[in-house]
Amino acid sequence: MKPLFAGVVVTAAVVCVVAGLSSASQTVANKDTAGSGVASPIYGVTLPEGYRTWPLVAPAEEGKPLDELRAVLGNPIAMAAYAKGQLPFPDGAVLVKLAWKRTPSGEFEPASVPGAATTVQVMVKDARKFADSGGWGFGRFVQGRPADAAEHRTCFACHQVRVVGHDYVFTRYAR
Amino acid sequence: MKPLFAGVVVTAAVVCVVAGLSSASQTVANKDTAGSGVASPIYGVTLPEGYRTWPLVAPAEEGKPLDELRAVLGNPIAMAAYAKGQLPFPDGAVLVKLAWKRTPSGEFEPASVPGAATTVQVMVKDARKFADSGGWGFGRFVQGRPADAAEHRTCFACHQVRVVGHDYVFTRYAR
Numbered sequence: 001m002k003p004l005f006a007g008v009v010v011t012a013a014v015v016c017v018v019a020g021l022s023s024a025s026q027t028v029a030n031k032d033t034a035g036s037g038v039a040s041p042i043y044g045v046t047l048p049e050g051y052r053t054w055p056l057v058a059p060a061e062e063g064k065p066l067d068e069l070r071a072v073l074g075n076p077i078a079m080a081a082y083a084k085g086q087l088p089f090p091d092g093a094v095l096v097k098l099a100w101k102r103t104p105s106g107e108f109e110p111a112s113v114p115g116a117a118t119t120v121q122v123m124v125k126d127a128r129k130f131a132d133s134g135g136w137g138f139g140r141f142v143q144g145r146p147a148d149a150a151e152h153r154t155c156f157a158c159h160q161v162r163v164v165g166h167d168y169v170f171t172r173y174a175r
Numbered sequence: 176m177k178p179l180f181a182g183v184v185v186t187a188a189v190v191c192v193v194a195g196l197s198s199a200s201q202t203v204a205n206k207d208t209a210g211s212g213v214a215s216p217i218y219g220v221t222l223p224e225g226y227r228t229w230p231l232v233a234p235a236e237e238g239k240p241l242d243e244l245r246a247v248l249g250n251p252i253a254m255a256a257y258a259k260g261q262l263p264f265p266d267g268a269v270l271v272k273l274a275w276k277r278t279p280s281g282e283f284e285p286a287s288v289p290g291a292a293t294t295v296q297v298m299v300k301d302a303r304k305f306a307d308s309g310g311w312g313f314g315r316f317v318q319g320r321p322a323d324a325a326e327h328r329t330c331f332a333c334h335q336v337r338v339v340g341h342d343y344v345f346t347r348y349a350r
Contacts, residue, residue, distance in 0.1 A: 052230070053254075059234035059246045061277065061287040071234045071246060071349075079228075100349055102236065107337045107345060112236040114349040162282045170282060174246075174275055174289040 041149035045124050045139030048075065051096045055079050058174035061102065069114050070099045072171040078125075088135060088167040093125040095169065118142070121155075123169070134160060134168040216324035220299050220314030223250065226271045230254050233349035236277065244289050245274045247346040253300075263310060263342040268300040270344065293317070298344070309335060309343040 039046045054073035062068045074082065078093040103115030120141045127135035138155035140147040159168040166172070214221045229248035237243045249257065253268040278290030297314035299305075305312045313330035315322040334343040341347070 054230070055228045056231045056246055056248065058289050059244045060280075060289075061236050061244060063285045063287070066285070069234045069236060071231055073231065098349070105235075105345070110238040110241070111345075112238070113347070114233050114235075117350060170280070170286075172288070174273070175292060 038146055040122075040137075040139035040141075040146040040152055042152045043124075043130065043133075043137035043139060045122050045137045047120060047122065047139070047141055047144065048094055048096065048124075051075070051094075051122075052098075054096065056174070057082065057095065057171050060171070062099070066099075066118075067102045068099045068118060069102045069112065070097055072097045082173040088127070089125045089169065091126050091128075091135075095123045095171065097121040097171075119147075120144075136168055213321055215297075215312075215314035215316075215321040215327055217327045218299075218305065218308075218312035218314060220297050220312045222295060222297065222314070222316055222319065223269055223271065223299075226250070226269070226297075227273075229271065231349070232257065232270065232346050235346070237274070241274075241293075242277045243274045243293060244277045244287065245272055247272045257348040263302070264300045264344065266301050266303075266310075270298045270346065272296040272346075294322075295319075309339075311343055 037046060051073055054075055057072040057074045057078070060070040060072070062070060073096045075092075075094040077090060078095055080086075081089045081093055098120055099118045100114035101116045101118060102112045105111040105113045122139035122141070124130075124137040124139070125135055126137060130137045133156040136156065136159070138152055140151055140155065146152075156168070159170070163170050212221060226248055229250055232247040232249045232253070235245040235247070237245060248271045250267075250269040252265060253270055255261075256264045256268055273295055274293045275289030276291045276293060277287045280286040280288045295316045297316070299312040299314075300310055301312060302310035308331040311331065311334070313327055315326055315330065321327075331343070334345070338345050
């Protein structure tokens with residue numbers, strides 16, 4: 001394990017230099033993605049490293065009873081697919097949906113802002129590995145821990161019925 | 176070494192794309208930032224190149240009468256400041272707020288999603304240049320064109336009264 005760990009450190013260092021990102025930016029990412037590393041049941045999907053710095057696909061709001069603000073972020077493969085209007089999404093595309101309780105702003109009355117984080121939900125495209133679920137693997141995480149198998153069984157069941165025409169992905173790129 | 180090298184290359188490539196260096200991502204960004212290049216009145220602020228690929232600070236919702244979904248993105252200097260809790264924000268920090276009409280999802284009843292884009296609003300930190308407005312220059316753009324001077328006079332007036340304790344910035348980083 002030691003060589004692997006060293007490799008990760010070196011890789012991260014190289015990435016910072018290549019990207020020209022400050023160590024402080026990396027700190028944000030690391031805090032937010034420091035999950036348990038535990039994979040979701042059924043699909044074996046984990047929280048992807050550094051997702052919190054990925055570009056925004058679109059925000060959303062979910063009404064009652066959840067009453068949440070949400071934002072979907074995409075990895076480079078997913079963002080390139082959105083840019084090209086490429087459907088189905090290619091293998092390697094990853095989407096992450098962050099959700100927070102919708103909370104009234106105490107500083108600007110008409111506004112609502114993110115309150116407590118609720119879930120982080122992940123979709124990973126691998127047409128062969130996840131052939132039984134439209135090519136997508138799902139992960140639903142609460143405080144970095146995956147939800148149970150019963151909850152994961154609901155993911156594709158809902159996407160399959162509602163957004164078959166958009167490769168089972170609800171979120172469109174917000175222009 | 177081979178696995179390590181491969182890891183470096185792959186990860187570095189991913190980060191380069193995240194940083195806005197991929198041609199595909201740039202295509203998305205360019206479409207969205209292809210403004211007139213015209214600067215805002217009073218402040219001379221323009222739409223920053225490539226902002227649409229910047230990381231998310233936080234989403235928000237604004238109630239009636241505007242009824243909008245919003246997302247604030249930050250450049251690397253701004254994101255580093257958020258990570259460190261650095262106040263005031265350092266010179267060079269840029270925040271961009273995108274706004275869209277809040278539109279019911281036709282695919283998932285409880286959800287609202289971005290409809291037509293309304294405004295893109297920019298804050299640029301330069302303590303000396305913008306000393307009369309808390310160190311911030313403001314730009315408010317509709318379809319890539321800056322709003323008039325009268326609208327720009329309202330920017331700092333509102334921020335000054337409401338968020339003096341957070342360097343005149345409403346948006347907090349959504350963890």
